[in-house]
Amino acid sequence: MRYDRDMPETIPSSPNPGLRVGFLLARNFTLSAFANFVDMLRLSADEGDRSRPIRARWSVLAHDMAPIRSSSGVTVSPQERPGDPQRFDYIVVVGGLIDEGGTLPREHTDFLHAAAAAGVPLVGLCTGAFLLHRAGLMQGYRCCVSWFHHGDFLEQFDGLVPVSDRIFVVDRDRLTCSGGASSAHLAAWLVERHLGRSVALKSLHIMIIEEAMQADEPQPGLPSELHSADPLVRRAILHMQQSLGLAPPVSRIAEGLGVGRRKLERHFARALGMSPAEAFLRLRLDHVRFLLSSSAHSVTRIAAETGFCDASHLIHTFRDREGTTPEAWRKARREADAAA
Incomplete structure (x- = not known):
């Protein structure tokens, strides 16, 4: 062609x-x-x-x-x-x-x-x-x-x-x-x-583009704060970022990378000091915060897009990590942005 x-x-x-x-x-x-x-x-x-x-x-x-x-x-x-x-x-x-x-x-x-x-x-x-x-x-x-x-x-x-x-x-x-x-x-x-x-x-x-976006418009995704020189860990993080909505188990991620679960866990522990499951949860919650701050999506839709079972599962997990609910976090973030 x-x-x-x-x-x-x-x-x-x-x-x-x-x-x-x-x-x-x-x-x-x-x-x-x-x-x-x-x-x-x-x-x-x-x-x-x-x-x-x-x-x-x-x-x-x-x-x-x-x-x-x-x-x-x-x-x-x-x-x-x-x-x-x-x-x-x-x-x-x-x-x-x-x-x-x-x-x-x-x-x-x-x-x-x-x-x-x-x-x-x-x-x-x-x-x-x-x-x-x-x-x-x-x-x-x-x-x-x-x-x-x-x-x-x-x-x-x-x-x-x-x-x-x-x-x-x-x-x-x-x-x-x-x-x-x-x-x-x-x-x-x-x-x-x-x-x-x-x-x-x-x-x-x-071109069926509704309006011009300015330079400071956010990208539909976020760079990960989890960085490592370990090639296997980097590949696993990329795989996780591409599977946020599916949230596959760690064993399936390891299988997709051609390694055993234990080996993947050892690499994550050595490189990041955490398990693959914890790293995956952090990536998903990072994307939850991004969607809360950059969109008007409902908590139910955000839960579906980030691999949580339902809104209740997301709210419970989010409250454990942030000490507040997703909607309360969103409101506080918008008030802070408006004040700034």
């Missing part, structure tokens, strides 16, 4: 579009992050859904002009070589799979350094922040990564703590986002800045 963004020669384009964007796609890049961002540009560039690059223009860049494969297997054909970065208002790096995205080609890293030296802002989508850091272009900057990759970032960049509780971060001439739908919201932020709020809202509405 293949996706080409080459524009037919008959499509008119403005000689001076209000927004010009160049894309560098990592090997095995995340297609949704790229597609959400570029579709915001496409819809903002013209009236309605006609796709003419009038108010905005974009281009996929590659030094060798070879098709670039996404993590889903869909390939994208570059349109031009990097060249002079100053012909763009932004250079966007789209990251992909942590283990397979690796680094950018030297030619692309050199291009990004030239862009930074010329004052062209750099944007990292999804794990694009990893690539920018690895290229030495994020020193002194805050960056956003998905809560899902928070632990990976801490492991790869010792001493650097990313922002994983909001959907995107703008720090001077570095813009980073957690990927997925947040790419559309970061693109909408840029469109509003360069082309106007009405253009940004129109494009979001065509």
Whole structure:
């Protein structure tokens, strides 16, 4: 399967579009992050859904002009070589799979350094922040990564703590986002800045996105406070985070990891000083607090989403840990936020 963004020669384009964007796609890049961002540009560039690059223009860049494969297997054909970065208002790096995205080609890293030296802002989508850091272009900057990759970032960049509780971060001439739908919201932020709020809202509405989300909107998940260098423990925590609503027993988690329950318990005791069951409960209660503070969901719905038998089970467990009920905790949190 293949996706080409080459524009037919008959499509008119403005000689001076209000927004010009160049894309560098990592090997095995995340297609949704790229597609959400570029579709915001496409819809903002013209009236309605006609796709003419009038108010905005974009281009996929590659030094060798070879098709670039996404993590889903869909390939994208570059349109031009990097060249002079100053012909763009932004250079966007789209990251992909942590283990397979690796680094950018030297030619692309050199291009990004030239862009930074010329004052062209750099944007990292999804794990694009990893690539920018690895290229030495994020020193002194805050960056956003998905809560899902928070632990990976801490492991790869010792001493650097990313922002994983909001959907995107703008720090001077570095813009980073957690990927997925947040790419559309970061693109909408840029469109509003360069082309106007009405253009940004129109494009979001065509994409069936109700309203623009600001940078400080929380991600639908939280980074874990449980960190370990033990690979087995890290894999188990990730498995738990992906199974909050199911709350499988520890024996099933161990089976899914290909180890025995006793071995998993020994690793958790050595790495975290607690059992896997206690760690799993902490992760679930962390997500309960997140949902209480960031949504209007009922306690019954939150209980179902975090693996508790019912609302009564959640209330009992929550009161044991917090000394109050979920609704009382929510009310106190909102009053504190309002006072702040």
